[in-house]
Amino acid sequence: MRRQVALWGLPADEPLEAVRLELSRRDVPHVVIDQRDSDHPVELDAIGALYVRVCESAPLQHHLFAWADVAEGLVINRPSTMWSNWTKPLQAELICSHGFAVPATLVTTTPDDAREFLAQYPRVVYKAVSGHRSVVSRLAREDLQHIADVATCPTQFQEYIPGVDWRVHVVGDAVFACEIHCDADDYRLAHAAGERVELKSAMLPQPLASRCRAVTRELGLSLAGIDLRRTENDAWYCFEVNTAPGFSYFEPVAQPIAAAVAQLLADACTEAAA
Amino acid sequence: MIDGCLLLLARAEDPAVRVLTQRAPDRVAHASVEDLSAPGWRYIVGAPERARARACGRTIEAERIAAVLCRIGRVSAGDMETVHADDREFAAAETTAFLRAWLTQFRGVRCNEPTWMSLAGPRWHPLQWSRLVTQLGIPASVAARESVTTIIAGRDVFGTTVPQLIDYSKRIASAVQARSLAIRFVRNREWWCFHSAEACPELDELNADALLDDLLAGDA
Numbered sequence: 051m052r053r054q055v056a057l058w059g060l061p062a063d064e065p066l067e068a069v070r071l072e073l074s075r076r077d078v079p080h081v082v083i084d085q086r087d088s089d090h091p092v093e094l095d096a097i098g099a100l101y102v103r104v105c106e107s108a109p110l111q112h113h114l115f116a117w118a119d120v121a122e123g124l125v126i127n128r129p130s131t132m133w134s135n136w137t138k139p140l141q142a143e144l145i146c147s148h149g150f151a152v153p154a155t156l157v158t159t160t161p162d163d164a165r166e167f168l169a170q171y172p173r174v175v176y177k178a179v180s181g182h183r184s185v186v187s188r189l190a191r192e193d194l195q196h197i198a199d200v201a202t203c204p205t206q207f208q209e210y211i212p213g214v215d216w217r218v219h220v221v222g223d224a225v226f227a228c229e230i231h232c233d234a235d236d237y238r239l240a241h242a243a244g245e246r247v248e249l250k251s252a253m254l255p256q257p258l259a260s261r262c263r264a265v266t267r268e269l270g271l272s273l274a275g276i277d278l279r280r281t282e283n284d285a286w287y288c289f290e291v292n293t294a295p296g297f298s299y300f301e302p303v304a305q306p307i308a309a310a311v312a313q314l315l316a317d318a319c320t321e322a323a324a
Numbered sequence: 325m326i327d328g329c330l331l332l333l334a335r336a337e338d339p340a341v342r343v344l345t346q347r348a349p350d351r352v353a354h355a356s357v358e359d360l361s362a363p364g365w366r367y368i369v370g371a372p373e374r375a376r377a378r379a380c381g382r383t384i385e386a387e388r389i390a391a392v393l394c395r396i397g398r399v400s401a402g403d404m405e406t407v408h409a410d411d412r413e414f415a416a417a418e419t420t421a422f423l424r425a426w427l428t429q430f431r432g433v434r435c436n437e438p439t440w441m442s443l444a445g446p447r448w449h450p451l452q453w454s455r456l457v458t459q460l461g462i463p464a465s466v467a468a469r470e471s472v473t474t475i476i477a478g479r480d481v482f483g484t485t486v487p488q489l490i491d492y493s494k495r496i497a498s499a500v501q502a503r504s505l506a507i508r509f510v511r512n513r514e515w516w517c518f519h520s521a522e523a524c525p526e527l528d529e530l531n532a533d534a535l536l537d538d539l540l541a542g543d544a
Contacts, residue, residue: 074463116449133440140425157422159378163366180421182414201363202407203415205424217379 053098053123053323054079055315058114059105060086064298065308066103072312078319085111098122098319101311102132103294106181124272124318126311131270132293141207148265150288151276154209156164161198164207168194173210175235186236213281218254219297220266220274221310227254228303238299251304256287262292265291273311328390329353330539331377333423335403338395340527347532351540353379353389356404357396360419363522367422370444372429391433391539393504395524397442399423433539436523437501445523457518460499462492465517468510476505477531478538496521504535512538 055073059066061082075078083092088111101120102125119129134141142152156167157179162301168189169172177186188210199205215230215237231248234240240247254262258278265288268275275295279287297307332354334341345352355377364378375386399419402410420443427438436445448456454464474489475482476497481490489509496518497505506525509516527535 112449113451116451119449120451120455130440136440137421137424137428139369139422140428143425143429148372152369157365157367157425159361160363160376160383162363162449178418179425182417195471202361202416203404203411203416204365204367226346 052079052096053319054081054093054096055319056081056083056097056100057103058083058085058100058118059103060084063105065296065311066101067205068298069309069311069315070085072093072309073316075312076312076316078312078316083114094121097121097123098322099126099315101126102129107305123322124315126272126315127293128270134269135291135293138177138179138290144269145288145291148268148288149261150223150265151285152303153211153287153289155206156208157204157206159201159204161200164197164200164205167207173208173212175208175210177206177208179206186323187237191246194283211279211281211287213279213285213287216252216254216280217300218262218276218278219300219305219307220260220262220271220276221307222272222314223263224310225254225259225262226300226305226307227252227259227312228300249300249303253320269293272314329384329388330536330541331355331384331389331392331480332395333380333392334395338479340395340524340532343470343527343529343532344393344536347440347529348412348536348540351536353377353384355379357399358406360399360423361406365422365426367426367429368397372431375426375429377426382496386432388428389430389432391435391437392427392430393535393539394423394443394445395425396423397444397447397523407408422489434501435503435535436505436541439500445502445505446521447523448521450520453521455519456499457496463512463515463517465511465512465519467517469518470510470511473506473508473513473514475525475531476502476507477527477534478503480531480534480538482531482534486516492516492518505536508526 057070061084115129118125124165125157139155139157146152158164174189175186218227219226229250229252230237232240234245237247262276277289329471330352332352332389336356341354359378362470364383366376368374377384401416404412407415423443424438439446441447472484474484474493481493493507506522508519510519
């Protein structure tokens with residue numbers, strides 16, 4: 051049977067479109083499944099490899115979601131492997147077990163716990179526990195007057211780690227790394243705040259690259275976007291492993307990530323057809 | 325509340341709360357959705373011994389909890405009544421994520437292993453169930469001329485005396501790491517086939533006792 055690569059998500063999504071262009075360049079048969087189009091029939095037997103870039107805010111075809119988890123071919127990434135990024139403190143435990151340093155992290159509904167944590171560390175950030183995209187913010191003195199609000203919703207506090215951000219993408223065995231120079235607490239939102247962000251392609255030290263491959267493999271992923279920070283003392287902290295990374299932002303600095311994803315899908319599709 | 329209790333995470337209207345708390349009033353600590361939006365919960369990365377929960381309006385050290393039974397698949401916006409209406413979806417997602425981390429880090433007995441789809445255990449799509457039972461060598465079917473529902477409660481199987489269904493039930497429960505599960509089987513001619521499963525079965529006095537005995541064994 052003739053197999054094709056399926057790309058599932060929103061057609062306007064940049065990473066999805068970048069992978070589609072790379073597949074076109076390679077003349078790899080492919081189909082885009084628009085997640086908003088639940089009436090469109092999908093011939094599952096014809097799919098040799100699948101790239102999942104579904105967006106939480108749009109409707110989801112539940113049958114296809116379940117199929118993506120049990121399908122035999124390559125799926126980047128299977129839904130059941132993406133869950134670790136929906137529970138960040140739990141993912142931090144997994145990251146820790148791979149030899150990365152992780153910042154001291156407390157999640158609490160108890161204001162006294164939060165106050166104790168704040169007294170323990172000179173600088174603290176707070177961020178979402180779940181996969182909801184939220185701003186990483188440094189806790190300011192004036193925030194303390196709202197600390198009782200943690201009682202209504204578990205809130206994650208993290209020791210602030212100064213250093214240089216690195217973003218590492220692992221695609222199969224390939225590793226792409228870049229340094230990010232930015233003064234904002236959350237570089238992803240720095241542009242919007244009018245702050246400067248400088249991305250620089252960089253070579254990750256070999257032991258770190260191996261560790262990134264290992265944690266990606268251990269989480270059952272074929273594609274991951276790993277957020278690291280290197281301190282002045284050369285300690286490497288890992289904050290998060292993004293299981294559906296929006297890699298397009300990093301591609302302009304010589305990061306051919308879409309090409310690597312497309313090649314991985316194309317190879318898997320050929321293998322499935324054989 | 326004595327040491328070695330069962331932390332029961334369930335909505336107040338869940339009939340299992342009444343059944344379990346009546347059977348073991350001193351051993352079951354019920355955490356309702358109101359307890360989820362109140363001071364007491366704590367999770368520290370890498371320090372399970374410092375975790376805390378809140379139940380019956382009080383804070384409990386995780387080390388005093390022998391076992392956890394979670395009958396809430398995910399926290400919904402409707403559960404977050406004390407939160408501003410605009411923030412309820414976010415608060416529900418955050419609380420669900422927090423509970424998943426808390427349950428996974430917990431070092432005592434987990435009644436059902438939380439899964440990526442549900443805090444209460446294996447709440448899967450029929451495709452996922454079908455793959456699992458096929459891997460176990462158990463046939464699956466949707467036809468329902470005759471059906472039997474078995475209830476797993478700890479190590480016991482209720483609802484059938486058919487040896488094959490007892491065997492199937494135990495193998496499925498073991499594969500999904502669940503001690504509380506309802507499994508429906510249907511018969512096609514001579515063959516019993518898996519039909520569906522539910523991670524939060526109804527509890528009666530008999531299977532509630534079996535479940536409590538299993539979860540709290542060794543901690544009386």
